[in-house]
Amino acid sequence: MAEKKKEDMKKVQAEKVDEVIEEAVEELTEEALEDIVEEEVSELDEALARAEEWENKFLRISAEIQNIQRRANEERSSILKYRSQDLAKKILPSLDNLERALAVEGLTEDVKKGLEMTRESLINALEEEGVTEIKADGAFDPNFHMAVQTVPADDEHPADHVVQVFQKGYQLHDRILRPAMVVVAQ
Amino acid sequence: MAEKKKEDMKKVQAEKVDEVIEEAVEELTEEALEDIVEEEVSELDEALARAEEWENKFLRISAEIQNIQRRANEERSSILKYRSQDLAKKILPSLDNLERALAVEGLTEDVKKGLEMTRESLINALEEEGVTEIKADGAFDPNFHMAVQTVPADDEHPADHVVQVFQKGYQLHDRILRPAMVVVAQ
Numbered sequence: 001m002a003e004k005k006k007e008d009m010k011k012v013q014a015e016k017v018d019e020v021i022e023e024a025v026e027e028l029t030e031e032a033l034e035d036i037v038e039e040e041v042s043e044l045d046e047a048l049a050r051a052e053e054w055e056n057k058f059l060r061i062s063a064e065i066q067n068i069q070r071r072a073n074e075e076r077s078s079i080l081k082y083r084s085q086d087l088a089k090k091i092l093p094s095l096d097n098l099e100r101a102l103a104v105e106g107l108t109e110d111v112k113k114g115l116e117m118t119r120e121s122l123i124n125a126l127e128e129e130g131v132t133e134i135k136a137d138g139a140f141d142p143n144f145h146m147a148v149q150t151v152p153a154d155d156e157h158p159a160d161h162v163v164q165v166f167q168k169g170y171q172l173h174d175r176i177l178r179p180a181m182v183v184v185a186q
Numbered sequence: 187m188a189e190k191k192k193e194d195m196k197k198v199q200a201e202k203v204d205e206v207i208e209e210a211v212e213e214l215t216e217e218a219l220e221d222i223v224e225e226e227v228s229e230l231d232e233a234l235a236r237a238e239e240w241e242n243k244f245l246r247i248s249a250e251i252q253n254i255q256r257r258a259n260e261e262r263s264s265i266l267k268y269r270s271q272d273l274a275k276k277i278l279p280s281l282d283n284l285e286r287a288l289a290v291e292g293l294t295e296d297v298k299k300g301l302e303m304t305r306e307s308l309i310n311a312l313e314e315e316g317v318t319e320i321k322a323d324g325a326f327d328p329n330f331h332m333a334v335q336t337v338p339a340d341d342e343h344p345a346d347h348v349v350q351v352f353q354k355g356y357q358l359h360d361r362i363l364r365p366a367m368v369v370v371a372q
Contacts, residue, residue, distance in 0.1 A: 040226035044230045047234045048236075058244040058247060061248060065254065083265065083272075087274060108292070118284050118287065125277050126273070
């Protein structure tokens, strides 16, 4: 009986020991873990923040690339569209000279034909590149015409209408190379 | 004495318990930590890898932006440099016509003067845009000249030299608009 009691006591003691061990393990583990996990978590947070920062930088710069490409394309199109502007502007006086030469009295047929051919080829070259003569036979439009003289309006020439063209105007697509110099009725 | 022995036994037992607890705590803590730390470390590794990946993507795209801008600038410069190419090419026949008209016999002084002025203004306009006449008075150069006829070489005209220019050639900066049509000694 005493033996049995001793056994029981040992058992109870062993159980208590297990309990104490368990509790102590729990407590110590938690503490140690808290420290380590805290450290790891701050490193993780930092890494996550860095990842997000680089991702955002990447996204911003990607959007910027599209802007750069769009602007470059727009600029390219504009340069191509108006590429002939400078040379065309400089050629206009030659065309004026040709037309003045053609207006001279007493030209031989040969010379007249040569001048006409030259004028035609010049106008064709300009037209192929988008240069056209500005219309100047109706209402005066300050966007296209420059009034260099005014005359009183009459039945034939109503007010604010072009009466005569002194020098032809030209435009490249929608851009004025030079306005038409005109006489306007007032 | 029995009491003292009991006390001693208890003490020894308690020490043993402490030892066991310590060992168990150590073992269990290590195990638990390993698991948790392993998990945290894999999350951290993942986050670090992500951060690095986005950083690399950012760096690659930054380099790409510089390439895009460089290419766009090069293209822009090239378009601007040769912008007058098309119109200039189309104007050359007008210049030919003018020079043919000027070569006609029996022109009046007025007409001649008018044609000269037109020719000068045309050549000036072209020159201002970078168009120049190709030299064709020395050695034949297939990069600039096109041989349309050959004649036997003599003292005055050594072999592989230009003897006569049929039609003038022109270049825009370093680019040939059309080669000079020439007769070559052989």
